[in-house]
Amino acid sequence: MAELTLNEKRLLAALAKEKKADAEHLASLLNATPEAVVQWGHLAEDKGLAKVERIVKKIPTLTEEGIKYRKSDQLPETQILDAIKTGTTLTDLQKNDAFKIGFGQLRKRGLIQLNGTYVVKVPNASTEKENSILLCFDETGKLHADPALKFGEDYNQSIKEFVKRGIARESETVQNLLTITSEGTLRVNAGLDIREEIGTLTRDQILSGSWKNASLRKYDIKKLPKTVYPGKSHPYQRLIDEMRQILLEMGFTEMHGEIVQSAFWNFDALFQPQDHPAREMQDTFYLKEDAPLPEGWECLRDMHEHGGNTSSTGWGGKWNPGKAKQCVLRTHTTSLSIQYLAAHPEPPVKAFCIGRVYRREAIDPTHTPEFEQLEGIVMDKDVTFRHLLGFLKEFYQRMGFSDVRFRPGFFPYTEPSVEPEIWVDGLGWVEMGGAGVFRQEVTDPWGVKCPVLAWGLGVSRVAMLRLGLKDLRQLYLSDLEWIRNSPVHAPAAAGRKA
Ligand SMILES: N[C@@H](Cc1ccccc1)C(=O)O
Numbered sequence: 001m002a003e004l005t006l007n008e009k010r011l012l013a014a015l016a017k018e019k020k021a022d023a024e025h026l027a028s029l030l031n032a033t034p035e036a037v038v039q040w041g042h043l044a045e046d047k048g049l050a051k052v053e054r055i056v057k058k059i060p061t062l063t064e065e066g067i068k069y070r071k072s073d074q075l076p077e078t079q080i081l082d083a084i085k086t087g088t089t090l091t092d093l094q095k096n097d098a099f100k101i102g103f104g105q106l107r108k109r110g111l112i113q114l115n116g117t118y119v120v121k122v123p124n125a126s127t128e129k130e131n132s133i134l135l136c137f138d139e140t141g142k143l144h145a146d147p148a149l150k151f152g153e154d155y156n157q158s159i160k161e162f163v164k165r166g167i168a169r170e171s172e173t174v175q176n177l178l179t180i181t182s183e184g185t186l187r188v189n190a191g192l193d194i195r196e197e198i199g200t201l202t203r204d205q206i207l208s209g210s211w212k213n214a215s216l217r218k219y220d221i222k223k224l225p226k227t228v229y230p231g232k233s234h235p236y237q238r239l240i241d242e243m244r245q246i247l248l249e250m251g252f253t254e255m256h257g258e259i260v261q262s263a264f265w266n267f268d269a270l271f272q273p274q275d276h277p278a279r280e281m282q283d284t285f286y287l288k289e290d291a292p293l294p295e296g297w298e299c300l301r302d303m304h305e306h307g308g309n310t311s312s313t314g315w316g317g318k319w320n321p322g323k324a325k326q327c328v329l330r331t332h333t334t335s336l337s338i339q340y341l342a343a344h345p346e347p348p349v350k351a352f353c354i355g356r357v358y359r360r361e362a363i364d365p366t367h368t369p370e371f372e373q374l375e376g377i378v379m380d381k382d383v384t385f386r387h388l389l390g391f392l393k394e395f396y397q398r399m400g401f402s403d404v405r406f407r408p409g410f411f412p413y414t415e416p417s418v419e420p421e422i423w424v425d426g427l428g429w430v431e432m433g434g435a436g437v438f439r440q441e442v443t444d445p446w447g448v449k450c451p452v453l454a455w456g457l458g459v460s461r462v463a464m465l466r467l468g469l470k471d472l473r474q475l476y477l478s479d480l481e482w483i484r485n486s487p488v489h490a491p492a493a494a495g496r497k498a
Pocket of ligand 1: 331332333334414433434435436454455
């Protein structure tokens with residue numbers, strides 16, 4: 001026979017008397033909380049001795065408006081219906097406060113008709129039923145009788161209607177009903193030992209030997225404890241933190257910047273021509289505001305128009321300062337890299353940033369209009385393209401992706417340019433972003449003389465791969481189940497290439 005805890009026994013004893021009772025009531029009998037009673041009930045249920053039934057009820061209460069009607073004892077339609085006597089005209093009724101709503105309701109339900117200027121009731125017109133239901137609430141808006149018993153289906157109909165009209169609202173209450181099974185009754189009748197059980201022995205009980213006669217609580221070591229979901233940071237945030245840690249360990253400084261940038265920093269300073277398609281409205285979020293041009297903007301104008309003091313020919317044509325002043329939601333974090341360089345033109349510089357960027361993208365499983373990028377720059381006397389590839393390889397390896405390769409790429413601000421790719425079992429080579437060495441057209445206007453290695457990598461891509469997601473949007477949803485169940489240690493990334 002299954003062992004019972006003292007609490008289960010107390011519950012069964014109480015249930016044997018009550019037969020059927022809700023957890024609240026039992027809790028007051030047993031001097032416990034309703035939650036505890038439900039828990040004991042479940043334990044007894046597992047042993048076939050009791051049953052716990054969870055009943056979710058919708059309880060209506062009156063809204064402010066409903067309370068107003070309740071205080072006058074009448075729904076607006078009842079008030080209007082009462083006001084209609086032989087010879088009542090529409091103009092008479094219009095004087096009534098309840099006219100608008102009351103008249104509308106009566107018309108809608110076909111309880112009145114217009115006869116010229118007179119308003120007449122149809123035979124047997126009545127709003128008696130719903131009005132009596134209104135009266136089942138008290139003046140604070142609470143139900144004081146159980147109208148379902150008295151009015152049956154009419155009641156449900158009226159409440160639905162009240163809710164629709166904003167006279168009442170429904171809230172859910174949960175009731176736990178406990179009953180004893182016949183087996184439970186047998187157990188109680190056979191006699192239960194309701195002696196106080198001891199869960200923890202005291203020093204005195206051990207010394208005096210009184211523990212020998214005590215009734216000790218038994219533990220079921222096979223029972224699994226309830227799952228605990230302790231607070232932890234979001235899986236995506238954890239990954240971002242991991243990346244930040246890696247970059248800091250590699251000797252980088254973190255840079256910060258605004259989400260709203262001028263087109264000047266987002267595009268022009270990166271030698272993106274003013275008629276570049278990425279600058280179009282359909283690709284970029286523009287703001288109404290303008291931002292002033294920074295000091296030294298003339299050098300940039302010259303660079304665009306004819307290549308400034310360099311051997312570049314620039315883009316030619318006239319550079320439009322108005323276009324550069326427009327504010328945008330940054331479309332890439334490279335807008336921060338160039339500002340950082342402008343502020344730190346002397347070597348060495350090793351800086352990174354992980355930030356959100358914005359593009360007008362149609363939303364689908366692999367595209368969202370906002371996403372994160374990991375941006376980095378390295379500037380020093382003798383850094384070369386090979387160093388760039390080495391940095392990227394090192395970063396991905398530290399993230400758990402051991403196979404990295406580079407494909408030639410193109411960006412208006414770098415030369416040469418590459419697109420790093422990582423190998424993922426089952427997916428193959430996955431493109432991760434862009435990288436390259438900043439062109440002279442980019443560095444020269446700010447007096448930067450050393451080579452600058454730069455990259456911008458997709459962060460959510462890495463997250464998708466590491467967290468095994470098929471849909472990027474998962475990262476931005478408040479999906480509590482997923483967040484709770486995602487392990488604190490993200491699984492080791494990707495596979496190795498065979
Ligand atoms: N800004 C590029 C990435 C990049 C950054 C720096 C150098 C080269 C490329 C992008 O958003 O795709």
